Amino acid sequence: MVIAISGTAWAFDGQPAQDPSIGPKDLSPTEALREGARQYYSGDKAGALNSLQYAAENGQSMAAWKLGEMYAKGDGVQEDDLKAFQYYSQIVRDHGEDRPSAPDAPFVASALVALGSYYLNGIDGSVPKNEARARQIFTHAASYFGDADAQYELGRIYQDNNSRMAIRWYNLAALKGHVGAQARLGETLYAHGNSEKKKARGLMWMTVAREQASGAEANWIHAMHEQYFAVSPEPVRELARNLADGWLRQNRPDVLTAQQVPSQ
Template identity: 70%
Template sequence: MVRDLGRLDLGKMGKMARFDQMNPPNRHIQTLEGPSLVELHRYSAKQMGQGYDRPREFKIMSALRDLIITAGVAAGVVTMALSGQAALAFDGTPTQTKPLSLEAISPSEALRYGARQYYSGDKAGALNSLRYAAENGQPMAAWKLGEMYASGDGVKEDDLKAFEYYSQIVREHGDDRPEAPDAPFVASAFVALGNYYLNGISDAVPQNVARARQIFTHAASYFGDPQAQYELGRLYQDSSSRMAVRWYNLAALKGHVGAQARLGETLFTQGHDDERKARGLMWLTIAHRRAHGQDSGWINALHEQYFGLASEAIRGRARAMADTWIDHNPAAVMTASTPALQ
């Protein structure tokens, strides 16, 4: 059983979330214990009422691309440091230098070097570099390690290790500002933790839907994360169509394809007039046009189902509204449907 080493305390939050800094012996493992759902909903409603939940594109992959570009600049210096190549004296003869370890470079340099190793195919080497960077306060490194362990990418798949790395990010960076460069990775870690609580980890993390909802609510309202908003919509789908529509709509406006499809489905099925049904079919049409990869199957099937139920007048109205929305929201159209966790 994973020990409960910290708690998400939104009840004492001002503009920023605060977390207990307990510095446990195992710096990775930390589960989250939050306030009641009433407190969370009150906080969420207050923030959204102030216009706090503003559209923002998920920038994880662009940040990783920037990291690789920066890594190329520093690659020569770091490679020499790590490989122990001899330096040249003033007279041109080699001097004897002691090979340097990871501790000889900064955590940010280790992160860049680890990224370069990963994308060049040296995942074993990347693992060591990223571990050092993660242990020394680099949330992007901890996030990448979590992704690697969650999917078995270059390592043996281990959900508990992934859970621990995501928990480390939340513990150490959960109070970062939403505008911070690493905020997308922090938000992604919240979503990953929420999904682990939603489904549980055998013999380690018990399933806890209420806690998952709390974590998703924080990521959705404080960070404005579209994936978290989508997950909340799914959780409310069967119990409150009004709340489901609220969260789906926020994610759909940011370009989340899955949220666009589910929003369309909910609006169409709950629609009592042609205008509402047309708006539902509009979102389904937008999602249908943008769907790709593993999402395309269920989204296309959903669109075909409700397109067949609509009258020709509703179909025409939906197509026109979809065209208008896409023309006026190019940034959202370019946004990935979900965080690109590559």
């Protein structure tokens, strides 16, 4: 699927100003990117900002992506969703039709997902909510780049009104190891399952997700699993556990090994 990535189609309103303190006489764009990364990870985020800005303005998509992340999260800079949106737009404008195997492809796909999220939720006073645009962007990232986060977001969009499409996108992301997609796939399969075997398949995916969940997503995944486990008859629980153990044994043996190590 090809989508418009230039001009007003992406509402890219100019580019962030280039910092005059760094120029070609000092560093090449590639060197500026490396210097920015070094400064960032050493804790000098102000210095990193200057280096990354110069690198981004001179074609380094990795630098533009990192700047987008910094502004989106308020990481070393004041949080500014519009600036983040502009940097992500720059990446897509310049590289949105690169081959999925291109070196910059992971950053392009990530930028597309970020842009889709901004269109889905909007930015006050700057970017109006536009679910149709968000769906178009996620679909490009999911289909062309095979991005698991985009596939998950599409599943979320379709879950309430088109379970078949939701299952399709969740399944693609789940097979790539996306834990949130595994949980939502299980929830959707369970809700639409008309037999114990199908409901067990849904509970299996929720169990797989629960065993891998960590950080912020662990709470809602554990709560979801407990909700469906509580209402499942014993045969469904047993089959789901066996299916989950088989999947983990084949795909995440480290998780099963960790379960067998006694806590100190």
